[in-house]
Amino acid sequence: MTELVRMEGIDKRFPGVHALKSVDFDLRAGEVHALMGENGAGKSTLMKILSGVYHADEGRVLIDGAEVALPTPKAAQDLGIGIIHQELALMRDLTVAQNIWIGREPRLSFGRLDEAKLNTDAAAIFEAMHIRMDPRATVGGMTIARQQMVEIAKALSYRSRVLIMDEPTAALNDAEIAELFAIIRKLKAEGVGIIYISHKMDEIKRISDRVTVMRDGAYVGTVEAADTPISKIISMMVGRELSDEIASVPDLSAAETALEVDHLSRGHELRDISFSVKCGEILGFAGLMGAGRTELARAIFGAEPADQGEIRVHGKPVQIRSPSDAVDAGIGYLSEDRKQFGLALGMDVRANIAMASLPRYADRIGRIDEPELGRIARRYIETLTIRTPGDRQELRLLSGGNQQKVVIAKWLLRDCDILIFDEPTRGIDVGAKAEIYRLMGELAASGKAIIVISSELPEVLRLSHRIAVMCEGRLTGILPGGASQEDIMALATKREGLAAE
Amino acid sequence: MTEKQALRGGAQQKLLAFASLIVLVIGFSLASPRFFQVDNIMSILQATSVNGVLAVGVTMIIITGGIDLSIGTLMTFCAVMTGVVLTWLGMPLLLGVATGMATGALCGLISGTLVAKAKIPPFIATLGMMLILKGLSLIVTGTKPIYFNDTEGYTEISQGSLVGKLIPQFPLPNGVLILFIVAGVIAWVLGRTVLGRYTFALGSNEEAVRLSGVNTDRWKMSIYALAGAICGIAGILMSSRLNSAQPALGLGYELEAIAAVVIGGTSLSGGRGTITGTLIGALIMSVLTNGLRVLSVAPEWQTVVTGFIIIVAVYADQLRRRTAD
Numbered sequence: 001m002t003e004l005v006r007m008e009g010i011d012k013r014f015p016g017v018h019a020l021k022s023v024d025f026d027l028r029a030g031e032v033h034a035l036m037g038e039n040g041a042g043k044s045t046l047m048k049i050l051s052g053v054y055h056a057d058e059g060r061v062l063i064d065g066a067e068v069a070l071p072t073p074k075a076a077q078d079l080g081i082g083i084i085h086q087e088l089a090l091m092r093d094l095t096v097a098q099n100i101w102i103g104r105e106p107r108l109s110f111g112r113l114d115e116a117k118l119n120t121d122a123a124a125i126f127e128a129m130h131i132r133m134d135p136r137a138t139v140g141g142m143t144i145a146r147q148q149m150v151e152i153a154k155a156l157s158y159r160s161r162v163l164i165m166d167e168p169t170a171a172l173n174d175a176e177i178a179e180l181f182a183i184i185r186k187l188k189a190e191g192v193g194i195i196y197i198s199h200k201m202d203e204i205k206r207i208s209d210r211v212t213v214m215r216d217g218a219y220v221g222t223v224e225a226a227d228t229p230i231s232k233i234i235s236m237m238v239g240r241e242l243s244d245e246i247a248s249v250p251d252l253s254a255a256e257t258a259l260e261v262d263h264l265s266r267g268h269e270l271r272d273i274s275f276s277v278k279c280g281e282i283l284g285f286a287g288l289m290g291a292g293r294t295e296l297a298r299a300i301f302g303a304e305p306a307d308q309g310e311i312r313v314h315g316k317p318v319q320i321r322s323p324s325d326a327v328d329a330g331i332g333y334l335s336e337d338r339k340q341f342g343l344a345l346g347m348d349v350r351a352n353i354a355m356a357s358l359p360r361y362a363d364r365i366g367r368i369d370e371p372e373l374g375r376i377a378r379r380y381i382e383t384l385t386i387r388t389p390g391d392r393q394e395l396r397l398l399s400g401g402n403q404q405k406v407v408i409a410k411w412l413l414r415d416c417d418i419l420i421f422d423e424p425t426r427g428i429d430v431g432a433k434a435e436i437y438r439l440m441g442e443l444a445a446s447g448k449a450i451i452v453i454s455s456e457l458p459e460v461l462r463l464s465h466r467i468a469v470m471c472e473g474r475l476t477g478i479l480p481g482g483a484s485q486e487d488i489m490a491l492a493t494k495r496e497g498l499a500a501e
Numbered sequence: 502m503t504e505k506q507a508l509r510g511g512a513q514q515k516l517l518a519f520a521s522l523i524v525l526v527i528g529f530s531l532a533s534p535r536f537f538q539v540d541n542i543m544s545i546l547q548a549t550s551v552n553g554v555l556a557v558g559v560t561m562i563i564i565t566g567g568i569d570l571s572i573g574t575l576m577t578f579c580a581v582m583t584g585v586v587l588t589w590l591g592m593p594l595l596l597g598v599a600t601g602m603a604t605g606a607l608c609g610l611i612s613g614t615l616v617a618k619a620k621i622p623p624f625i626a627t628l629g630m631m632l633i634l635k636g637l638s639l640i641v642t643g644t645k646p647i648y649f650n651d652t653e654g655y656t657e658i659s660q661g662s663l664v665g666k667l668i669p670q671f672p673l674p675n676g677v678l679i680l681f682i683v684a685g686v687i688a689w690v691l692g693r694t695v696l697g698r699y700t701f702a703l704g705s706n707e708e709a710v711r712l713s714g715v716n717t718d719r720w721k722m723s724i725y726a727l728a729g730a731i732c733g734i735a736g737i738l739m740s741s742r743l744n745s746a747q748p749a750l751g752l753g754y755e756l757e758a759i760a761a762v763v764i765g766g767t768s769l770s771g772g773r774g775t776i777t778g779t780l781i782g783a784l785i786m787s788v789l790t791n792g793l794r795v796l797s798v799a800p801e802w803q804t805v806v807t808g809f810i811i812i813v814a815v816y817a818d819q820l821r822r823r824t825a826d
Contacts, residue, residue: 303712327714341712344705346772351698356713358695366694410713 004029004193005162010059019045021218027193034196034208037237042217043197047164051083052076082155083164088147092140097122099139100154125153129183145176164195170290181207199288201230201493213237238485249465249481252278258449259418264309269295271473277449284464285453287492292473293453297420301333302326332411336423342407345396349388350377352395352406356414380409401432421452457485518765518781529792536795545791550676551739553783555758557684558731560779561724563762566704566771567623570755571630572732577751578634579604579736584647584746602733609729613722638748646745659741676738688776700724704771761786764814
């Protein structure tokens, strides 16, 4: 097989992060080359460099053996590199053909569109893909799988010889995956090289020829998919030295159970989830992106209530239909997206800390006791060491770590004793991370029940007394604290039906 | 930006509007000796009262990130209902006033429910209410005005002068006094109470407020209801001034009120705004109208100038914010 793409010594730095450390990668014509690694391993960054979105600081890219420059996505397209993003980028109200040819519409005189040619050209692409698709259909009403076919057709319309697919099966069911794989095999046979990013081990075995593993921005190795066992690939993915400390598990045998979740389900996102957390316990939730951990948190918190199942707080069943029900039951949720869901950035520290508890600090006609709120805010600023010039500082002027502490203060003031931390250190620098970890440890020691969701395994291992692992909306297992990364990864990729294959 | 700079930014915004008002007043005074007379100033203030009260009410809604297009026709509907109670049913004055405000609160509550519970965008929900209320006013009255000739003291509500009785040299009309009282109360509500704090919080980040366990729907409905009650006050002022409830009036008042709010520096995207700013905005609009009339400029040109002022005011605010960041 001839070599299509070669990337050599690709190096990329972002402020504060060494995203890619001299990475090598190559792709042959007519192969499916899987690119694997944990979240943050650098897969997407590497692919963005290949598709002209980012520019490498060092290294070179060769196509057909000749070095090329990739200054823009357009340049990459012209060289035959197409990318299908995880988040589909189609215009929902336009037709299939209009989407495919957007920006390149065939024209007649006076700027009139040649709709007929638009549609016949699109039809020709689908014919070559052996797919039945009406070019005149509107994209918005289609299933994600069908929309993906449109994306693939769009990529092919640029005469792409290299197709990058970023987690293409994330939203597909088994039948749709089978259809997608059939198309991939046809494209392979025509000599298109496909770079396939996925977390799902069974898919990798089914569809790919070679597997390249990345870890922490570095190239780990490339193996033949057919004769490499899954366990080998997993150990390549997580092989990092365990320098981080692991949580010491306190004796909680006498502790009261704070939260019990029984057979919780919602649509396809959450399937029959049961677990419990004790007072003083930190229960970690590990899993790959899209495993349903945030959805679970939002269901428990009532932001998007569950369809089925029971939630018990301190042994008593509670009906949680909205966040205010959850807060009344003593459950606080720290969102992974603080800025959008956690804070009013334009308001000051004091107002944000008081956000959930205001009525408690108001008299009968609703007048707020500002001096008291000020005292409370300053007390939390001191005990949580929130670095701010004062309690009247606007929140947007604080660093990420200090904003996170303000959210913690908000829930502590509301007397929440069950706290759900969703990616508590996302966007927070290393020093502040350690402080947040220490704070969470102290909260648990003081008897709070803590659930922590994190995509960083070292973080989960460092914090958790027990580790729950999810995959595709199911709880695939609960491991004791200090479990091996391999065991966690095995559960995190344990799809239904994998055992059968 | 430090805390001090942020404070300075907020003060600057108000200062800018206030300075424009002063410049306008000085300009018109120099241009015509008839402008800066006690009578004329009182008539400017009197002309501000209805628009000012409406603008104060809608300021709250705009701070939540919403909008209310129904305030103009709601004002009229409240006046009509007051007329029904006082003139047709012959009830006492206080009951009529209470009916006007209750009608406003109820209609505001309906708008608020549509926005909060039915999740209809505020623009659409209140556009619908605007037309419904306009129609209802005409239906209830049979398209004819209701006069308040039989209700003793009704015109006094707006035209009389409690202040003038105490200080004869300063015949401040009651309508203006009421405007200042309403503005003062709402400024206090916004600055000092839970309702006010959640008004700003909703406009700042509604989802974050909801995820703090706050019943955002209920607060939003309360805010629309309170704004509706204030429309009721505007309706009573309006009908007191005209000594009648004119069912065909009302449309267009909502835009004038929103214009005053915007000139006063309240952001249409929510989260920030002040009652002082709104008052200054309303005053700028009536000073312009009055001043141009004193200078014998045709009314059609007054409209054009007002349009310009809105655009310039908002553009100046944008410029200020860009340099501040």
